[in-house]
Amino acid sequence: MKSLFLALLFSASLFAASLYTLDNVHSLNLYFSSDANFLTKEKKEELKSMLTKKLEKAGFVFGETDADIFVVKVSALEIEDSLALHLEVGLGEEVITKRKGNIETFSYTYLESKFIEGFDPYEDTREALNILVDAFINAHKDDNEE
């Protein structure tokens, strides 16, 4: 029983980790982009508000200058009678590359996505974005704990 508990604990801690490094990410600017018809202006605002509140609750700060860009993208594609949804959550920032001349560029330093079928497009989007943002928060927590 003890080994089962330890195995579960270990898998849970591994699950939280992401291959990206999110040390010292603190201030964010939300960039929300969507070409999906089912997302009206009001629905978009609703989602943006939900995500901002969730991230603020996790300790992130919004509205500071030169903050990292928290990118949320929702794309929808109709395939016969179904609606395929592609949801992306990423962190974009200016980085210095190792290329000749140490070129600076905008880069995604975190990116996770989900590809799902939307039966109830708005609710499914809301749920999937919640999962993706939770994964980001957990990965951030995992990288920043002492």
Add this chain to the structure above:
Amino acid sequence: MKIFITLLMTFSLIFAAEIDEFAAEVNYLRDYKTAIQAAKEQNKMVMLVVVGDYCPWCKKFERKTLKSSEVMAQADENFVGLVIDKYKDKGNYPKAFFSPLIPAVFFIDPTSEKSLLDTVAYMKKDDFLENMDDALSLFEQKGK
């Protein structure tokens, strides 16, 4: 002559592969035979880290775990650290350590050149420190 050596060192640092830079930072060796010899002389285990330059989990393991001060101190005191690139260093280390998954760490007894303990995948600092302790206990038991 001094200027020439300084220039040479600067250039070799500029053109050094990331794995060489990492090895220099954490004080690990890059040659298997040299590491085995050093471990025998110092009566320590070899801590062989297998990575790949294409592997983001390896980079994270290097950055977050192996470069942490606690792991570096433990490695420095009780192990001879060795880091190899799984593919680029192929042929320069025994096939037994050609791990299917990376990052992988083998704690090797230098006399038998067999692994007493190995770990695969990214590990957080505290978990990895526990593994280092386990490896040390196994090595001590073997010596008795």
